[in-house]
Structure formats: C-alpha cells, structure tokens
Amino acid sequence: xxxxxxxxxxxxxxxxxxxxxxxxxxxxxxxxxxxxxxxxxxxxxxxxxxxxxxxxxxxxxxxxxxxxxxxxxxxxxxxxxxxxxxxxxxxxxxxxxxxxxxxxxxxxxxxxxxxxxxxxxxxxxxxxxxxxxxxxxxxxxxxxxxxxxxxxxxxxxxxxxxxxxxxxxxxxxxxxxxxxxxxxxxxxxxxxxxxxxxxxxxxxxxxxxxxxxxxxxxxxxxxxxxxxxxxxxxxxxxxxxxxxxxxxxxxxxxxxxxxxxxxxxxxxxxxxxxxxxxxxxxxxxxxxxxxxxxxxxxxxxxxxxxxxxxxxxxxxxxxxxxxxxxxxxxxxxxxxxxxxxxxxxxxxxxxxxxxxxxxxxxxxxxxxxxxxxxxxxxxxxxxxxxxxxxxxxxxxxxxxx
Amino acid sequence: xxxxxxxxxxxxxxxxxxxxxxxxxxxxxxxxxxxxxxxxxxxxxxxxxxxxxxxxxxxxxxxxxxxxxxxxxxxxxxxxxxxxxxxxxxxxxxxxxxxxxxxxxxx
Numbered sequence: 096x097x098x099x100x101x102x103x104x105x106x107x108x109x110x111x112x113x114x115x116x117x118x119x120x121x122x123x124x125x126x127x128x129x130x131x132x133x134x135x136x137x138x139x140x141x142x143x144x145x146x147x148x149x150x151x152x153x154x155x156x157x158x159x160x161x162x163x164x165x166x167x168x169x170x171x172x173x174x175x176x177x178x179x180x181x182x183x184x185x186x187x188x189x190x191x192x193x194x195x196x197x198x199x200x201x202x203x204x205x206x207x208x209x210x211x212x213x214x215x216x217x218x219x220x221x222x223x224x225x226x227x228x229x230x231x232x233x234x235x236x237x238x239x240x241x242x243x244x245x246x247x248x249x250x251x252x253x254x255x256x257x258x259x260x261x262x263x264x265x266x267x268x269x270x271x272x273x274x275x276x277x278x279x280x281x282x283x284x285x286x287x288x289x290x291x292x293x294x295x296x297x298x299x300x301x302x303x304x305x306x307x308x309x310x311x312x313x314x315x316x317x318x319x320x321x322x323x324x325x326x327x328x329x330x331x332x333x334x335x336x337x338x339x340x341x342x343x344x345x346x347x348x349x350x351x352x353x354x355x356x357x358x359x360x361x362x363x364x365x366x367x368x369x370x371x372x373x374x375x376x377x378x379x380x381x382x383x384x385x386x387x388x389x390x391x392x393x394x395x396x397x398x399x400x401x402x403x404x405x406x407x408x409x410x411x412x413x414x415x416x417x418x419x420x421x422x423x424x425x426x427x428x429x430x431x432x433x434x435x436x437x438x439x440x441x442x443x444x445x446x447x448x449x450x451x452x453x454x455x456x457x458x459x460x461x462x463x464x465x466x467x468x469x470x471x472x473x474x475x476x477x478x479x480x481x482x483x484x485x486x487x488x489x490x491x492x493x494x495x496x
Numbered sequence: 497x498x499x500x501x502x503x504x505x506x507x508x509x510x511x512x513x514x515x516x517x518x519x520x521x522x523x524x525x526x527x528x529x530x531x532x533x534x535x536x537x538x539x540x541x542x543x544x545x546x547x548x549x550x551x552x553x554x555x556x557x558x559x560x561x562x563x564x565x566x567x568x569x570x571x572x573x574x575x576x577x578x579x580x581x582x583x584x585x586x587x588x589x590x591x592x593x594x595x596x597x598x599x600x601x602x603x
Contacts, residue, residue: 160539197541198566205570206543206603213603370533434525435537445536450544453535454603 109399110136115143116408117173117275117481125384125484126425129413137397138407144275146173146387146406147396150413152420152437154396158388158409159441162189165388165407167444173387173408173481174280177272183325185332186386186444193443196325199315200332201447203251203308209450216247220458221465228466228493235472235489240345243455244338252333253307254298262338265290267480269335273386274481294330308333332447340382341452343485344438346475348376348456350489351427353472358429363496366464372429373456377438379427381412384484386440411437412484468496498592502529502547505600514587520596521545521583531598538583540564544602545582546571550595554578557585557594573599 112132114121121128132139132150139148149158158165168189170178181187185196223242227233249259268286271279303309312326352359362368387408390401401407414437416424439446473490497513500523514523524532533544540563564584568575
C-alpha cells in the first residue's frame with residue numbers, strides 16, 4: 096500500500112499498532128500484543144499488515160454478526176493473493192450462496208449425522224487411552240491429539256489414500272495462506288497448488304470412498320444441487336479445517352489439564368463438566384487466532400471508522416481473553432460460564448464442524464476420566480503457523496487410575 | 497418480564513424471567529438452564545438449542561424459517577411436530593408463561 100492512500104490518511108486519526116501481527120514474535124506469544132491492541136481501541140490500524148485489528152469481545156461479536164457489511168465473499172485471509180484465489184468455497188462466501196453451500200457441506204456434520212459415528216469414535220478413544228496409559232510417556236500431539244482426526248475423520252471425508260496421508264500437511268499450508276503475506280505464505284503456495292491438483296485430478300468420483308463426505312458432494316452435483324465444478328471447491332472446505340483445528344484444541348486441553356491438576360480432578364469428579372472444559376480450552380487457546388472480513392460499506396467499530404474496501408482482522412483469540420468480558424481471562428476454569436466465547440467463531444460462519452470436534456475431544460476426555468488418575472505434561476513445542484495456534488509436540492504421561 | 501417455563505429431562509420445571517427481545521435460548525443460557533447447549537451462540541447454525549414447544553403455544557411463536565426447518569432435521573434428539581430451535585423464538589409479552597421441554601440430549 097502506497098503512502099498517502101486514502102486508507103492511510105483516514106487511519107491517521109485512528110489508533111495504530113506498528114507490529115507485524117503475523118511475525119514469529121507475535122505467533123510465539125500473541126497474548127501481550129492482543130492486550131495492547133485491545134487497550135489502544137476498538138479498531139486499531141496495523142500499518143505493517145494493511146489491516147484493521149478488532150480485538151475486543153463485544154466488537155468481535157458485533158462484526159461477526161454483521162455479515163452484510165463485513166463480508167467473507169472477498170476472502171477471509173490477511174493475504175491479498177490468497178483472497179484472490181479463495182472465493183467460492185463456504186468459508187469465503189456470503190448469503191445467499193453461503194446458506195446454500197452451508198446446507199450441503201454441513202449435512203454430514205449435524206448432531207444426527209454424527210450419531211452414526213459416535214459409538215465408533217467413543218470406542219476408538221477408549222482403546223487409545225487404554226494403550227496410552229500403559230506407556231511411560233508419549234507425544235500428546237502425534238500419539239493422542241492426531242489419532243481420531245487422522246484415523247477416523249480423514250476416512251469420513253473419504254479421500255483416496257494418498258490424499259489422506261497429505262491432509263495434515265495441506266491443512267497447515269491452507270492456514271498459512273489465510274494469514275499474512277510472508278515467507279510462511281510463500282512456502283505454503285506450492286503446497287496449496289499441489290492440493291488443488293490433487294482435488295482436481297485424483298479425488299475423482301471413482302476414487303473417493305462411497306458414502307464419504309466428498310462422495311456426497313458428487314451426489315449433490317448429480318442431483319443438480321451444485322454445479323459439477325463446485326465439488327472441487329467445496330472439497331477444500333473439508334480438507335482445510337477438519338483435522339488441525341481439532342488436533343490443536345485437543346493438545347491445548349491436554350496441556351491445560353496437565354498444568355492444572357485441580358481442574359482435572361474436577362472433571363474426574365464430575366464428567367458432565369467435560370463439554371464446558373472443551374469450550375474453556377478453546378476460549379483460552381483459540382486454535383484459529385483470527386480471520387479477516389472485507390468492509391463493504393463505511394462502518395464504525397467503536398468510534399473508529401473502517402472505510403469501505405478496507406479489511407479487518409477479527410481476533411477471536413483476543414476477544415476470548417478480553418478483560419472487559421472475562422474475569423481472570425488468563426485462567427483456565429472448567430466451571431466458567433462461557434457460551435459466548437468466539438473460539439468457534441460467531442454468526443453464520445461459525446465452525447461447521449464444531450459438533451464433530453467436540454465429539455472427538457469429549458470421547459477422549461471421557462475415556463481419560465475412567466482410566467487416568469493424573470496427567471503430566473512437559474514443555475510443548477509450538478507449531479509456527481500464520482493463523483493456527485497449537486503444538487507440534489507435547490510430551491505427556493498418564494498415571495493410571 | 498415474561499416468564500418462560502423449561503421442563504428439564506428429569507421432569508423438573510425451571511421458570512426463568514426472560515427479557516423482551518431476547519430469544520428463548522438466551523433466556524435459558526442467561527439463567528443456567530441445563531440442556532440448552534447453543535454451540536453457535538444463536539446463529540441458527542448448530543441445532544443444539546433444540547426444544548419441544550408445548551402445543552398450545554406453537555401458534556403464538558414466530559414462524560419457522562426454511563433454514564431452521566432444515567436444521568431441525570439434524571437434531572440430536574428426535575424431531576417432533578413441536579420441535580423448534582430456541583434461538584429462533586424471540587420473547588415478547590404475549591409469550592409470558594411459554595412452556596417448552598428440553599430434550600434428553602442435544603447431540
């Protein structure tokens with residue numbers, strides 16, 4: 096963006112935060128930066144990213160609810176190159192297209208559809224925890240958090256084998272492209288192209304698992320509900336978010352339970368707290384830190400004008416720690432009342448797969464309450480990603496009950 | 497404020513004061529009514545605030561959108577004639593005494 100552009104002139108009277116929000120430094124420890132952004136104002140200009148940052152809980156909720164003026168159809172990335180190639184899928188769409196696509200993409204993710212896989216997920220989680228309890232130590236990410244997504248969800252999606260193997264790598268690249276225009280995004284681009292070539296050339300009707308989610312997209316095309324070329328695009332709504340986000344949320348919950356043995360004891364004493372504990376982990380360590388919206392009209396956020404055509408970064412991970420909304424925002428409290436956290440987003444683009452994510456995590460933690468007395472965690476290694484927050488590795492030990 | 501009566505899965509009836517303009521889901525959430533999960537926060541996206549509305553109230557509440565109709569096809573507990581998503585029922589003074597039943601599970 097050139098100096099003297101309308102945006103910069105208008106932004107000159109707005110609060111400014113001169114830190115690259117997608118830099119390594121911020122990714123490693125984002126929360127102090129979010130606190131400063133919240134303190135500066137409701138909408139804060141990030142000159143190094145050419146984005147407005149929205150970090151307070153009330154404003155994040157309001158902007159996400161206003162999908163007419165803060166649109167997704169021009170893409171939701173912080174990276175303009177990515178926004179040029181993204182539109183057309185569910186994540187990057189506006190009504191009425193969005194509502195149409197959501198019905199199709201979310202069909203296998205409804206509570207009723209998931210009832211069919213519930214028992215299998217629960218049994219697999221029981222067996223997994225049973226094995227992990229017998230090990231002296233394990234990697235909470237590769238051995239625990241990844242297990243259900245990789246073994247069951249990737250099968251539900253129903254890509255051919257080669258695709259299943261690559262889903263984690265592709266998804267990570269997709270999320271790097273949903274953030275800033277930096278080296279991580281540049282490195283992600285060829286991987287995205289590889290994924291797109293795969294969806295076009297290999298995830299063909301005859302190779303996908305019959306009855307799987309991708310096969311259901313082909314069925315929808317057969318029925319004339321979507322156009323044949325949309326199958327490709329919608330496939331990516333499954334490939335991107337179905338694994339990493341759940342994996343990272345699981346890792347966060349494990350680490351937090353390991354760090355807070357009193358909270359773990361509460362879950363053992365009362366497993367009905369488990370769904371709330373999942374929400375609390377997603378609040379405190381939101382796996383998706385933020386997506387952007389395109390301002391379709393001049394809109395005020397707080398007393399700051401966001402000019403039409405500008406782009407706002409909606410910081411879920413900041414809203415979820417906003418001291419204006421949360422008491423002791425940095426504390427993990429499984430009994431906290433938190434139905435309005437935005438860790439799964441808010442409004443029409445709220446996470447379509449949240450039921451499945453919660454089912455997977457609930458199944459693991461429920462199995463743990465039966466078999467695990469205490470959880471020991473070591474120092475986690477952070478995955479460096481432009482949008483996601485999660486661990487690459489997390490040393491863990493379960494002590495048997 | 498209008499009162500909404502929630503019959504819980506165990507048969508207990510909880511009566512809560514609901515602010516006009518709030519939804520039945522928000523009234524439940526703000527008053528700690530168990531069994532109304534409302535994972536999407538009221539966007540009609542998740543079908544986890546499912547309730548059964550007492551038949552005598554059905555004609556008095558806001559009509560169902562096509563979108564809600566489709567979401568109700570995906571509820572965790574069986575859909576019945578009286579099924580609604582509580583986030584899609586705005587409270588007004590005419591709904592004082594509204595009776596709804598919370599299903600056994602939202603999953």
